[in-house]
Amino acid sequence: MFHILVIDDDRNARRYMQALLEGEHYTVSTAGNGLEALNIMDGVHIDLAILDIMMPGMDGMEFTRALREGKSDLPILMVSAKQLPADRKQAFMVGTDDYMTKPVDGEELLLHVRALLRRAKIASDRRIEIGQVVLDYDSMTVTGHGEVQELPQKEFLLLFKLLSYPGRIFTRIQLMDEIWGSDSDTGWETVTVHIGRLRRRFEGWEEFEIVSVRNLGYKAIKKV
Numbered sequence: 001m002f003h004i005l006v007i008d009d010d011r012n013a014r015r016y017m018q019a020l021l022e023g024e025h026y027t028v029s030t031a032g033n034g035l036e037a038l039n040i041m042d043g044v045h046i047d048l049a050i051l052d053i054m055m056p057g058m059d060g061m062e063f064t065r066a067l068r069e070g071k072s073d074l075p076i077l078m079v080s081a082k083q084l085p086a087d088r089k090q091a092f093m094v095g096t097d098d099y100m101t102k103p104v105d106g107e108e109l110l111l112h113v114r115a116l117l118r119r120a121k122i123a124s125d126r127r128i129e130i131g132q133v134v135l136d137y138d139s140m141t142v143t144g145h146g147e148v149q150e151l152p153q154k155e156f157l158l159l160f161k162l163l164s165y166p167g168r169i170f171t172r173i174q175l176m177d178e179i180w181g182s183d184s185d186t187g188w189e190t191v192t193v194h195i196g197r198l199r200r201r202f203e204g205w206e207e208f209e210i211v212s213v214r215n216l217g218y219k220a221i222k223k224v
Contacts, residue, residue, distance in 0.1 A: 002117055003027040003044065007037045007051035007063065008079075013102075017050060020106050021113070034058030034066070046074060048116055050109075053080040053091070061094050068095035073123070075116040079104055119164060128163050130207045131224035135160055145205065154179055155201075158194050162220035163208060171217040191218075 004026050006017045014030045021028045029044065031037040033055040040046070053060040064076055078096040080087065088099050097119075098112055122128055126137035133144035140156040142149045151159070157179050162170065172188040180186050195218055199210055209221045 002047040003029065004113070005029050005031065005037055005040060005046045005049045007031045007034065007049060007055070007060070009033055009052065009055040013052070016106075017104075017109070020109065024110060026113075032056075034060065034063030037063060038066070047120065048075045048077065048113060050077045050079055050113070053078060053082055053087070061090065064091070064096050065094045073120075075120045077112055077116060079109070122164050128160065130163065130222050133205070133207045135163060142202075144207065149201065151201075155194055155198055158191070159198055159210075159220075162210060162218065163222070166208075166220050166222045169213050169216050169219045174217070 004021055006014050006021070006028060007030070008014050008017070009032050011032075014032075018028045018030055029040050029046070031040055034051075035058045037049065037051070038058075049063075051060045051063060058066075060078055060080070064078070067074055067076070075098075076096045077098045077100065078091045079100045079102060080091075081102045082088075083101045091099050097116055100109065100112060128135040131144075133142065135142050135156075137156075137160060140151055140153060142151060142156075142159070158175060161175070161178060172191045175191045176184065176186070176188050180190070195210055195212075202208070207222070207224050209223065211219050211221055213219055
């Protein structure tokens with residue numbers, strides 16, 4: 001069972017989220033600030049942290065920065081009353097994985113939690129299963145339809161990235177930065193070339209599709 005840590009200095013907010021999550025059979029611990037949270041994490045394994053920004057002692061930004069500087073990849077969902085784009089941008093820059101604004105809709109919160117835990121499982125297992133198709137990160141292979149295809153590194157990383165976040169639109173620049181690196185001399189046009197190769201390679205496979213989003217970029221769609 002997943003263990004979720006709720007970090008908020010508002011007792012009522014903690015109680016609400018704890019009851020909501022325990023109603024979905026998650027194990028829940030709570031803390032009033034980042035320092036309390038770090039003490040809890042010293043003693044138990046945590047699968048996901050949900051935290052506020054404005055807290056005494058150690059706020060949400062400081063807590064997130066401390067984890068990322070310590071090389072922790074713990075999934076973090078930041079829930080805050082701060083709604084300005086600059087606040088969201090700062091949260092993502094220090095390392096949060098997702099961001100919601102208060103007041104929180106319980107059903108939406110649970111959807112965000114499930115999505116983050118699913119992505120974390122993909123990252124730890126290093127494989128994606130779509131029906132009978134399996135993407136194995138360690139061998140850079142795609143298995144399905146009675147064959148095993150070993151893909152070139154960039155093609156595999158591109159496909160794995162898109163299928164890790166089905167339905168999410170990635171711009172060509174985003175994909176260039178993440179797959180080739182922000183300091184690469186290669187132009188973004190190479191993303192288009194690699195997408196074309198992937199489409200030809202998996203033409204006729206009904207399990208997934210890579211879709212072009214006009215003037216934006218690409219997204220993957222799971223069909224099973």
